[in-house]
Amino acid sequence: MKRLPPLPALHTFLVVARCCNFTRAAETLHITQGAVSRQIAGLESHLGYPLFHRQARGLSLTAQGRELFPRIEQVFGLIEDAVDHVGTRQQAxxxxxxxxxxxxxxxxxxxxxxxxxxxxxxxxxxxxxxxxxxxxxxxxxxxxxxxxxxxxxxxxxxDEELTPVCAPALLNGPEPLTQITDLERHMLLHPTLDEQDWTQWLKAAGVQLGNVGKGQHFDTMDLAMTVASQGSGIAIGDWSLIGEDLRAGRLVTPFDERLKTGAxxxxxxxxxxxxxxxxxxxxxxxxxxxxxx
Missing domain, CATH: 3.40.190.10 (Periplasmic binding protein-like II)
Known part of the structure; x- marks a missing residue:
């Protein structure tokens, strides 16, 4: 089997080929210019053909160097990808x-x-x-x-689908929820300060209530639904998100009306x-x- 050139020498060739300057290559590799020159000479001796034309105004790739350069660049790219893949495989x-x-x-x-x-x-x-x-x-x-x-x-x-949610005990409690107007006798829990979720849903249901502005406001819908599950009021919730709560009996949806908001x-x-x-x-x-x- 033919002996391959040493990997450090191939890497040095790659750096020199990119800049065609021994001095800049030495700075990039943090070695001396003489070390760069010796590695390139040793690589050329190993391969049996020149890789660079040494000219008064600098270096240029020979025909063999131009042909070798993209192949060596591809090989080192594959090595970098392999190292990155293995190093990040277990990162969360x-x-x-x-x-x-x-x-x-x-x-x-x-x-x-x-x-x-x-x-x-x-x-x-x-x-x-x-x-x-x-x-x-x-x-x-x-x-x-x-x-x-x-x-x-x-x-x-x-898709967001708004619908009222509450604890099961409220359905048949002292103020049962049999129709939408029964919401007037309950504390409405708002997931935002602007009360838009309740307002949109009531408008779609064709109902006006006088207690919309008297409810309790929260920073998030999740918090409003959590408070609702404790029996402290009725929240406007997102039907798409509450499957686990419905199956566990923490929440119920007293009405069938659901509003797709477009969000x-x-x-x-x-x-x-x-x-x-x-x-x-x-x-x-x-x-x-x-x-x-």
Whole structure:
């Protein structure tokens, strides 16, 4: 078997070929110019042909050097990719998500970690609904709102569907909920200060209530639904997110009316992470989970 040239000499050739200057190559490699010259001479001797024309005004690649250069560049690129892949394989995917989806997302991520321990995920929650991948070093995010646009890779998970939710005990309590106007006799829990969720849903239902502005306000929908599950009032919730609460009996939906607002929850990631196997696997799994609710 033919003996291959030493790898350090090939790396030196790659650096010199890029700048065609022994002095700049030596600075890049942190060795002396003489060491660079000796490695190139030794490599040429090993190969049996010259790689550079030595000229008064500098260096230029020979025909053999021009042919060898892109092949050596490709080899070192493959080596770098292999080292990066192995070094980052066990690093956790950094995922950002708004708190409004955590009651749906968290239990599913716990299941994911049991099924795919080879793709760990670290979740950062925030009251912010979006993400700026130019400034935030997340691998992916779940965002809430209108379609995020074309500045990133976007995949829809869930549509927002507003509907009132409450603890089961309120349905048949002292003030039963048999029709929408019965809400007038209960504390309404608002997930935002602007009361828009309740206002939109009541308008779609064709009902006006006099107690909308007298309810309790919270910072997030998740918090409002948690308080509702304790029997302290009726929250406007998102039907897409409460499957676990309904199955566990923590919440019920007293009315059938659901309002699609046009907003939704999207799995997004920047172009720099496109093609990452872990990202695609997590996306496919979450989309399957979203289909099951």
């Amino acid at each position: 995917l950094q995922l950002k998500a708004p708190t409004c989806i955590t009651r749906w997302l968290l239990p599913r991520l716990m299941t994911w970690q049991k099924e795919r321990p080879d793709v760990p995920v670290e979740l950062t929650t925030t009251i912010a609904h979006g993400v700026d991948f130019r400034r935030e070093r997340f691998d992916a995010a779940v965002v809430y709102g209108a379609h995020p646009g074309d500045s990133m890779q976007v995949h829809r998970l869930l 939704g929850y999207y799995f997004v990631y920047p172009d720099r992470t496109q093609g990452t196997p872990g990202i695609q696997a997590l996306l496919d799994w979450l989309r399957a989970q979203a289909g099951q609710r």
